[in-house]
Amino acid sequence: MKARLAWLIAGLMVVHGVSLALAANLAEKVKVELESTERHAGMEPGTYVCAAGHLHVRGTVQNLADVPLGPIKVAGRALDSAGKVLGTATASTEQRKLSPGAKAGFDLEFVTVTGPRIQQVKKHEIKVVDAPVAR
Ligand SMILES: [Zn+2]
Secondary structure, eight states: OHHHHHHHHHHHHHHHHHHHHHHHHHGGGEEEEEOOSOOOTTSOTTEEEOTTSEEEEEEEEEEOSSSOBOSOEEEEEEEOTTOOEEEEEEEEOSOSOBOTTOEEEEEEEEEEEETTHHHHOOEEEEEEEEOOBOO
């Protein structure tokens, strides 16, 4: 009886290890695109300033894996022309489950990028940091 329980626990640990490895790989199976349909004067595609004065970057993620994923978490950095980081932000898709091929929107809010700092932003780097298999 005891031996059987030990085997079960060992089995669960192996499964857990596999799912962690999978999760790390699936972030690369998500394509990130910035919203390019709306453009604001003097600003990059997908960016806007909200009522509270923060820089926001809006875009979409697409599930390129062959299993449902979600929620997908993205992280962004706003950089100036010298490559200095002006602000960071993270966001998750509102949709908790994306079927293979499906897209979902995200909205990164850079709360430290306000006022004159917004004009200093020359580049964003946006990447997927978490793309778990959806349950
Ligand atoms: Zn805001």
